[in-house]
Amino acid sequence: MVTAFLFIGCKKEGSVNEIPYDLTIEGGINTYTTQQFIRITKPASLDRDHASAVSNATVSINDGQHDIPLKEISSSGVYSGVVMQNKNFFKGYTLTVIYNNKKYTATDTLLPVLPIDSTYIPAVVTNRNGGYRVTIPKHTFGTSTAQQWLILATGKTWTESKFDENFPFSYSHTFGTPDALHPLTQQSRVLDLAISDHVNIYKFSLSEAYSTYLYNLFQETDWKGLLSSVPGNVKGNISGKASGFFYATDVEMQERPLKTLAGK
Structure with missing residues (x-):
């Protein structure tokens, strides 16, 4: 989905060599299919000019009752698993990632989508x-x-x-x-x-937290103008030094x- 809107933010102070996070985590829970996907990468740096896949992480999603493990697909940094209970509306889903003895977690609430109505389509x-x-x-x-x-x-x-x-x-x-x-x-x-x-x-x-994250992120990308402030890092909902937002969305x-x- 949209967590690909991730970037290396410029810090107002400190060394330009400093990367403010260890990992980028993309993906979430959706109701369109029970097969779910999470991608984990290491960010680009001065020593590495592109993001690199993270293998051998332990990844799971909790649906409120059970921890569902996700397995990596062919050393791609993409982890996948089947979450049968993917329509627990108004409930939280929690992602847990363990990598290099560090634990990262994030929770988002699944809200029902309003039905598509011909009286309002943004086109x-x-x-x-x-x-x-x-x-x-x-x-x-x-x-x-x-x-x-x-x-x-x-x-x-x-x-x-x-x-x-x-x-x-x-x-x-x-x-x-x-x-x-x-x-x-x-x-x-x-x-x-x-x-x-x-x-x-x-x-x-979109949950309230995710919609606010996206709005803040667009202020650093789409809406950045000559009168805007110095770019900063837009923090998502993932704990620790990880960038991105784990979301839950009805489709x-x-x-x-x-x-x-x-x-x-």
């Missing part, structure tokens, strides 16, 4: 040259519920295991724009499709013909 569909143009803003502010979206052309699908694929997510934030005095230039994605085409719409629930997916969305 504008207009007629263009005998087809349809779909304009999808990356950020929408001041919504009643924080949500994450993914709108893909037919034939393209989302899966949690594709950590290296840059899925074009969009976000509905309960917070306002980060700087009302200096309005943001809207970031949007455009799809030009045929009249007969469909789109796959994915909608993800709904619908396939819709474009003509039903035109003018919405």
